[in-house]
Amino acid sequence: MTLKLYGVLKSRASRVVWMLNELGQSFEHVPVIQAYRLADPAAPDARFNTASRAFRAINPNGLIPSLEDDGLVLHESLAITLYLARKFGGPITAQSLAEDGQILQWTLWAAATCELHCTPIVMHLQKSSDLEPVRPSIEALRGPFDVLEAALAESGGWLVGGRFTVADLNLAEVLRYAQPARELFDDHPRVDAWIEACQARPAFQAMWAARETETV
Known part of the structure; x- marks a missing residue:
């Protein structure tokens, strides 16, 4: 059965598309x-959206993405990427229990420590290029960036096993939301080089090109 992904690329579905590209x-x-992007998500002619009854039957949380795989339905983007890594294997996934x-x-x-501070940055930029209103989020990320900078120095540039894995993909997609706060990356050159290397991968570039041309 074909994998079925629900969502748009201007959402956390981007993580899943990148992962599927990596896996081929x-x-x-x-x-x-x-739904918040529509004037009236309940209108009869409204686009299929997160408030649509048909979608709520798939994901009662009313959030994207969701994935269907041979009768299994999964939500939560980071859980989906981990599932796909384990299902299809290869160098992007774990080669040992450790x-x-x-x-x-x-x-x-990424989810518990970083994302809650990264999301306000990208959401605010939809309204204004002035980052001062999200200064608390930027400052809250300095400690985690210090931790990541040290970890990358110790590990040789990747998070796990000396190679790009789903761990890098997941964290890079979370920290992408903070990239407009250039000061964080300028102050952490290893983090900056790492996320550039992640985003230079052909699988990311293919996802990003599709995202940039998305019409919904």
Whole structure:
């Protein structure tokens, strides 16, 4: 059965598309737009959106992305990328129990420690280029950036196993939301070089090109 991904690329579905590109897996893409982007998401002619009854039957949380795989339905973008890594294997996933633990550690760290401070930055930029209103979020990220800078120095540039893995993908997609705060990256050159290397990968570039031309 074909993998079916619900969402749009201007959402956390971007992480899943990048992951599928890395794995070379084809998938059916069902565009589901965020309800807040529509004037009236309940209108009869409204685009398929996160408030649509048909989508709520798939994901009662009303959030994107969701993934269907042979009867299994998964939500939460970071959980989906970890599932795909384990399902399809290869160098992007854990090669040992220790690596599996490290991948889980960095993914949970991205979600619990970083994302709540990164998201306000990217959301604010939709309204204004002045980052001063999100200064508390920027300052809150300095400690985590210090931790990551030291970890990359010790590990040789990648988070796990000396190679690019799903841990790098997950964390890079979270920290992408903070990239407009250039001072964080300028003050942490290893983090800056690492995220540039992640985003230079052909699988990311293909996802980003599709995102930039997305019409929904």
